[in-house]
Amino acid sequence: MRILLLSPKGPLYRHRGGIFRKSLRYAPLTLPTLASLIPPEIEHELTIIDEGVDDVPLDFPADLVGITVITGTAPRAYEIAAAFRARGISVVLGGPHVTLVPDDAQPHADSIVVGYAEDTWPELLRDFVAGAMRPRYVQAPDFSLANRPRVDRTLAARHRYATSHVFEATRGCVHGCEFCVVPFAWGRDPYQKPIEDVVEDIRASGARQAIFIDLNIIADLDYAARLFEALIPLNITWYGLSTTLLADKPDLLELCVRSGCRGLLIGLESISKGGLREVRKGFNDPARYPELIRLLHARGIALMGTFVFGLDDDRPDVFEKTAEFVIECGIDLPRFAIVTPFPGTAMYRRMEAEGRLLTRDWELYDGQHVVFRPAHMTVQQLEQGNRAAWRRAYSWRGIWRRYRDTTAATGLYLAANLGYRHYARNLDRFYTCDWFVGSDAGSAGPLAARAAKGAAR
Structure with a gap:
């Protein structure tokens, strides 16, 4: 059986080479994970394609095509899927978007996988071989990350990425932020791999540097402490995702440092306390951000701080204020996005109830387009303000001012910042407001062909 697993490209990669440089891309873990789950008794030829770095040949001679889907793609x-199905080839869709809104995906596939696929994907493959594949497979309530096969990271085109040493210890998050897809797609109970499995996976890979893609590696404080303890003997450096609550746990922070942590992505989201309460992330306190940054830098941990614009508390001055904040506080790698009400989330339901959604063209749900009517600014003010914040933070002044505070290695800091400077300078080319004609905050204006197409979905 010939199996093709692929990840489609989003707007970032519409142009050849994409908007991101290689220094900002790490190898995806989803497709190699699915590959590891193919039952050993099924004879197969496997091909993996990440359309962000490779073209998808629509005449590929597959028997079954599996596609992982986020909303923007x-x-x-x-x-x-339509191109392969037109050739009589069966297509399976899965991933976050399918889990959030399965009925949206169902008409486009022969089968869909809702939820995590560790159990359902092997079941689907066996059913396919038997000629009995069902239209929908749903994650079982007793799902666990224990006793899973090791992922073969050599399946990814490693030369196309900065690293293929990507790992996960946990999935999920205990928080219920209004705009986040995680609690609405998979619930708020985190899943955990046995720590010995995580350690053995890293050891077997030979990694000296690792990226953890866990959405909140400190969601369970006891598990995090035990994981950090177990990482210490490996003598690796690693980067991952956390929350600001790490600053309130000095013992855990020290363990984090000793385990080799050299960089964290933390969702700061806003410099407005009111805006944070609005999206159910009130445990963040903007007044304490400078102290958080100082604590991390004093321990050799660089910070990628992420912010969203377009909260109902935001006014047109939020872009300049936020960009200046990240420069003056010395955030090593700031990142900005337009808050997006992804389908299935509480924010989506609220925006829909308030009549504020402007389009259901999912390709625009990418964090850099406005898909709802803002409360205190126009659509164009929000899109243009977001881009202005990117340009200001990644101006030469912004890069060099933040460099004075960084604890990252010079080469790493410059590579990442120059990569994002390239991104910031090309936003106008890669993202346009063409789909939205008109900028009146109180009116959607004519939504043009794209929005009409999206509304028809």
Whole structure:
């Protein structure tokens, strides 16, 4: 059996080479994980394609095509699925978007996988071989990350990425932020791999540097402490995702440092306390951000601080204020996005109830387009303000001012910042407001062909 697993490209990669440089890309873990789950008794030829770095040949001679889908890539995924299905090839769709809104994906596939696929994907493959594949497979309530096969990271085109040493110890998050897809797709109970499995996976890979893609590696404080303790003997350096609550746990922070942590992505989200309460992330306190940054830098941990614009508390001055904040506080790698009400989330339901959604063209749900009517600014003010914040933070002044405070290695700091400077300078080319004609905050204006197409979905 010939199996093709692919990840479709989103707007970032519409142009050849994409908007991101290689220094900002790490190898995806999803497709190699799915590959590891193919039952050993099924004879197969496997091909993996990440359309962010490779083209998808629509004449590929597959028997079964599996596509992982996030909301921003859904239209492209549906397009690819249609091309293969027109040739009589069966297509399976899964991933976050399918889990959030399965009924949206169902018409575009022969089968869909809702939830995590560790149990359902092997079951689907056995059913396919037997000629009995069902239209939908749903994650079982007793799902566990224990006793899973080791992922073969050599399946990814490693030369196309900065690193393929990508790992996970946990999935999920205990928090219920209004805009986050995680609690609405998978619930708020985190899943955990046995720590000995995580350690053995890293050891077997030979990694000296690792990236943990856990959405909140400190979601369970006891588990995090035990994980950090177990990482210490490996003598690796690692980067991952956390929350600001790490600053309130000095013992855990020290363990984090001793385990080799050299960089964390933390969702700061806003410099407005009111805006944070609005999206159920009130445990963040902007007044304490400078102290958090100082604590991390004093321990050799660089910070990627992420912010969203377009909260109902935001006014047109939020962009300049936020950009200046990240420069003056010395955030090593700031990142900005437009808050997006992804389908299935509480924010989506609220925006829909308030009549504020402007389009259901999922390709625009990418964090850099406005898909709802803002409360205190126009659509164009929000899109243009977001881009202005990127340009200001990654101006030469912004890069060099933040460099004075960084604890990252000079080469790493410059590579990442120059990569994001390239991104910031090309936003106008890669993202346009063409789909939205008109900028009146009180009116959607004519939504043009794209929005009409999206509304029809």
